[in-house]
Amino acid sequence: MPASLDAQDREELMRTAENVFREFLRDRSLKYTAEREKIVRAVMNTDEHFEAEQLLLMMRQQDKRVAKATVYRTLKLLVDCGIVKEVHFSNKQVHYEHTYGGDPHDHMVCRRCGRIIEFDAREVAKLRTLIAAEHGFHALAHRFQIQGLCATCTKSCPIGLKVKLLTGKAKASTGRGKRKK
Amino acid sequence: MPASLDAQDREELMRTAENVFREFLRDRSLKYTAEREKIVRAVMNTDEHFEAEQLLLMMRQQDKRVAKATVYRTLKLLVDCGIVKEVHFSNKQVHYEHTYGGDPHDHMVCRRCGRIIEFDAREVAKLRTLIAAEHGFHALAHRFQIQGLCATCTKSCPIGLKVKLLTGKAKASTGRGKRKK
DNA sequence: GTCAATGCAAACATTTTGCAACTCT
DNA sequence: AGAGTTGCAAAATGTTTGCATTGAC
Numbered sequence A, B: 001m002p003a004s005l006d007a008q009d010r011e012e013l014m015r016t017a018e019n020v021f022r023e024f025l026r027d028r029s030l031k032y033t034a035e036r037e038k039i040v041r042a043v044m045n046t047d048e049h050f051e052a053e054q055l056l057l058m059m060r061q062q063d064k065r066v067a068k069a070t071v072y073r074t075l076k077l078l079v080d081c082g083i084v085k086e087v088h089f090s091n092k093q094v095h096y097e098h099t100y101g102g103d104p105h106d107h108m109v110c111r112r113c114g115r116i117i118e119f120d121a122r123e124v125a126k127l128r129t130l131i132a133a134e135h136g137f138h139a140l141a142h143r144f145q146i147q148g149l150c151a152t153c154t155k156s157c158p159i160g161l162k163v164k165l166l167t168g169k170a171k172a173s174t175g176r177g178k179r180k181k
Numbered sequence C: 001g002t003c004a005a006t007g008c009a010a011a012c013a014t015t016t017t018g019c020a021a022c023t024c025t
Numbered sequence D: 001a002g003a004g005t006t007g008c009a010a011a012a013t014g015t016t017t018g019c020a021t022t023g024a025c
Helices: A007-027 A034-044 A052-061 A068-081 A122-134 A151-155 B007-027 B034-044 B052-061 B068-081 B122-134 B151-155
Strands: A084-087 A095-098 A105-110 A116-120 A138-149 B084-087 B095-098 B105-110 B116-120 B138-149
Touching (some): A034 A068, A068 A084, A122 B138, B034 B068, B122 B138
Parallel strands (some): B105 B138
Antiparallel strands (some): A105 A116, A138 B138
C-alpha cells in the first residue's frame, strides 16, 4: 500500500480512481451519485485494510454520512470495478482494501500475534497463470494468504514445539490448556 | 480428493483419522464423545467441500443426529487438529473439507459458472515457504484460490470482451445491463 | 465424582432486502 | 420524466453462547 504518497500524488490518484469508477458506472447505465463519490474518496483515503463498519465510522467522523446499506452496496460495485479487493482474514466480516494505484500484494498472517505483513504478489501471479493454463483455465485474479509465525513469534516459540495457535481459535487463546503427557 | 478409494482403504483412513482426533483430544484433556465420533466419521465420508449445515443434514439423513452447535464446535476442533481445512469460496458461510489422507490441493473457481477445480498445491507450498523466509516468517499453511474462467466458459466468452462476472455479484447476474458506448 | 460436552433456544454480528422518498441523467 | 439510488428499519444468514442436563474418564 502506497502510504508514502504526498498530498499531490494522492489527489491525482483519487481523481483517476474516481474517473475509473464513473466510467464503470456509465458503462452500465448506473449513476454517479454524491454518496458513491463520498465512498470512493473515503476508500482511496484508506491505506489499511478495513471493514464496512469501519469505513462507515470513518466517514461519519468526517461528516461524510451515508447509510450503512449504501456502503455495502457501493463496496460491491467497487469490487466489480476492480478498485477494491476483498480480503478474508477471519471468518467473520469481509475486509476490504483499495488496490488502485498500488503494487499488487498478498498477505501473510501471524497465527500467534495476528500481525499482517504484505508481500509482492508478482511471483504468485506468475504461478497462478501457469497453473491455470495447465487446466485450460483463464486466470483473472487470485487470493493468497500465508499463515505462520512472524519473525518475532518464531524467536519466542522454537520451531517444533507444539503451541496453541489461533487457527480456528477454538478457545485456544484462553491459555488454560492443561496438557498431560 | 481421493474419491477413488475402495471401501477397505476408506475404512482404514477413517480409523487413522479417528485415532488422530482421539489423541488430539486426549492431549488436551478433552473427551472423545459419541457425537464427536459421529462427526469425524461423517466428515471423513465426505469427499466434497461442505458447509456446516450440509454436514448436519447429511448426518440427519443417516440418523446420526447431533445438535447444530455441536457440529460447529467439533468442526473447530477438527480444524485445529488438522484433519479439516476451512475453504472460503463465497463471503457467506465457511466451507470445509477434510484433508486427511488426501494430496494437498488448492482451488480454482470459475467466475462465470462457479465450477470449482482442484489442483496440486505443491508448487504453491514451495513458493509460500520461499516468500515467508524472505520476510523472516515461518510458514505453516496457506490459502490459495485462483479466480478466472474455466475452459468451457473461456470458449463461449472470448478473452478481451468485458463480461459480467460473478465477482462480488452486485446483482451483476440480472443481465439487463444495456451498455452504451 | 468431576469436569467437560451436549442440546436447545436465545443471542449475535454482519450483511441483505423491501419500500417510499428522492435524485441523477 | 424515468430509471436508478438512498435511507431506514426489518429480515435474513451464519455462527456463537448461556445454561441446565447428561456423559466420559
